[in-house]
Amino acid sequence: MAYHGVLIPEAIYAKDVDAYIRSAVSTTTAVDNGNIVKLTTRSAVAGEGEVFLAIAPSTGNGLTGLWMVYSGDEIVVTDARYKGLDPDPRNFFVPISTSTERHVFSVYKPALGDIILLSADALAGSYVALSTTHISATDTTGGIHLLWDTQLRTAVLCYKLLAVKYISLATGAIDDQREVAYEFECVSL
Amino acid sequence: MAYHGVLIPEAIAASTIDSLVRSVVDAADVDNGNVFVMGARSTTAGLPEVFEISVPLTGATTLGNLWMAYSGDEIVVTDSKYKGLDPDVRNFYNAAGKVFSAYKPQVGDIIMLTADAILDAYDAGNDLFIVAANSSWELQWSTTNPGTGLTYALLGVKYISLATGGIDSQRVAAYEFECIATYAV
Numbered sequence: 001m002a003y004h005g006v007l008i009p010e011a012i013y014a015k016d017v018d019a020y021i022r023s024a025v026s027t028t029t030a031v032d033n034g035n036i037v038k039l040t041t042r043s044a045v046a047g048e049g050e051v052f053l054a055i056a057p058s059t060g061n062g063l064t065g066l067w068m069v070y071s072g073d074e075i076v077v078t079d080a081r082y083k084g085l086d087p088d089p090r091n092f093f094v095p096i097s098t099s100t101e102r103h104v105f106s107v108y109k110p111a112l113g114d115i116i117l118l119s120a121d122a123l124a125g126s127y128v129a130l131s132t133t134h135i136s137a138t139d140t141t142g143g144i145h146l147l148w149d150t151q152l153r154t155a156v157l158c159y160k161l162l163a164v165k166y167i168s169l170a171t172g173a174i175d176d177q178r179e180v181a182y183e184f185e186c187v188s189l
Numbered sequence: 190m191a192y193h194g195v196l197i198p199e200a201i202a203a204s205t206i207d208s209l210v211r212s213v214v215d216a217a218d219v220d221n222g223n224v225f226v227m228g229a230r231s232t233t234a235g236l237p238e239v240f241e242i243s244v245p246l247t248g249a250t251t252l253g254n255l256w257m258a259y260s261g262d263e264i265v266v267t268d269s270k271y272k273g274l275d276p277d278v279r280n281f282y283n284a285a286g287k288v289f290s291a292y293k294p295q296v297g298d299i300i301m302l303t304a305d306a307i308l309d310a311y312d313a314g315n316d317l318f319i320v321a322a323n324s325s326w327e328l329q330w331s332t333t334n335p336g337t338g339l340t341y342a343l344l345g346v347k348y349i350s351l352a353t354g355g356i357d358s359q360r361v362a363a364y365e366f367e368c369i370a371t372y373a374v
Contacts, residue, residue, distance in 0.1 A: 011208040112254065112371075113227075113293050114208055162230065187254070 003090035005032035005122025005145075006167055006181065007070050013111030020109040022067065024054040025097045032093045034122030035069045035144040036137055036157060037107060038062060051104050056143045063137040063156035064189055067107040068116075069094065088169055090121060090179070110157065114186040119167060119179055123148060127164070127182065135159045135184060152187060159184035192279035194306025194327070195349055195363070196222035196259050200299040203292035211256070212239045213291045219283040222306030223326040224255040224339060225291070239288050245321050245338075252321035252338030253372030256291040258283055277351055279305065279361070294339060298368040302328075303349060303361055311364065317343050319366060334369070341366035 014020035025043055037054035038061050045051075057066050071094060094105040120127065123135060125148035135146040136158040152158060162183040169177050203209035214231055225242040233239075245252050260283055275281070283289035304311065307319060308327040315332050321339040322329035334340060344365040351359045 013206055013208045015208065016206040111208070 003088075003119075003121045004093040005034040006089050006092075006119040006179075007034035007068070007072075007122060008117040008167065008181070009070060009072070009108075010115045010117055010183070012108065012114040012116065014108035014114075020111070022107055022109075023051045023104050024067070024069075024107045025051050025102060025104050026054045026094065027097050028055060029144060030093055030095050031069045031105065031144060032122055033070050033072070034116075034118045034146075036066045036146060037069060037144060038065070039067055039107070045102065048102070048104065052107075054107065057137055057157075058143075059139040063139070066137060066157045067109050069105060069107050071105045089167070090119065090169075110186045110189065112186055112189060115162065115183065116159070116186075117165060117167065117181045117183050118146075119181045122146070123182075125149075129164075133161050134187075135161070135182075136188075154188050156188065158186075158188035160187045192277075192303075192305045193282040194220035194222040195278050195281075195303040195361075196257070196306060197301040197349065197363070198259060198261070198292075198298070199301055199365070200297075201292065202295040202298060209293040209295065211291055211293075212288050213242045213256070213258075214239050214286065214288050215242050216285055217326075218285050219258045219289065219326065220306055221258050221260060221281070221283070222300075222302045222328075223258045224294075224321055224328060225258070225326060226254075227256050227291075236288065242291070244324055244326055247323040251372070252323070253370075255321055255339045255371075256293050258289060258291050260289040278349070279303065279351075294368045294371055296368050296371060299344065299365065300341070300368075301347060301349065301363045301365045303363045307364070311346075313346075318369075319343070319364075336370075338370070338372055340368070340370040342369045 038057045039052040043051040057063050095103050097103045124142040124145035132148040134149040136149045136153040137156045138147045162185050165181050165183050166178040167181045228241040231239040231241050308325050308329040316330040318331040318334055319328040319341045320331045320335050344367050347363050347365050348360040349363045
């Protein structure tokens, strides 16, 4: 089974600024924590007056002013959203919303200097030691995933690699409790 | 004895936003109000959350996306860090090799700096800004907005109060600024 991205917001601006957090819904793709989205208009669905529509970023709609998916505190026992009950955070994701099944999730607005930790599943491309020093928003190559990059991109959302670390899993399995993750600092919006 | 720069953060975003504050270290002495480039994490044992810093440079790095030194609450009785015990705040500085605090300026921040925190002398009526300068820890007076790099606009000439108890020596000129540009990279 493919795993989903894991995001740990180590030090982010949005933790202290309510205006940097919104509720969103995606009707075109399922999203993982750590994915990036473009917010468009408010949802027109009844009961979602404060919810914004999220779409994949592209050159056409802009690779700046993006938001990052982070449903950190949700505990939902339906629709594969088992975070907090399933011991493996890599199984958590937000399904596509349909006209009959709505899945509202949280997003936050990245800020320069934010420090985050992302698992490999949250990223497009592959890490190459001493080569891939950044991750950045791209068009169709990455879409909702930040893509491993070999250079700083100042015209799009871009993060600089700080360190290769790991996240801890609570599976209880021997020799299976650490998963590689990457620590980044936001350097361009 | 030369005095050190004094910074009073009157209204800064970092006061309420934790992600704008970090612990840093450098091999040189650093005054409060100095600006610098945030580098990599320190590799020294016991300092995994501390970042190394470097002087701003044009070319190799940029004069934007800088951080500012501010150890506001430290009371340390070694290494010349006597703030809170020495009544003259101008004697305080962040000693080389010692971990201190830094914050990331944001547009709209209002701060006050003494002349010792600024590279050159104030030219009344002409100097309207202080800006990041190449190879300088200190911000530099400017008559114009450079349109690049960390930039503050002068709001007013004020003073800071000293608690020395000396007659006619309890006020030192200081300058109030508003951050008008930070420029990412």
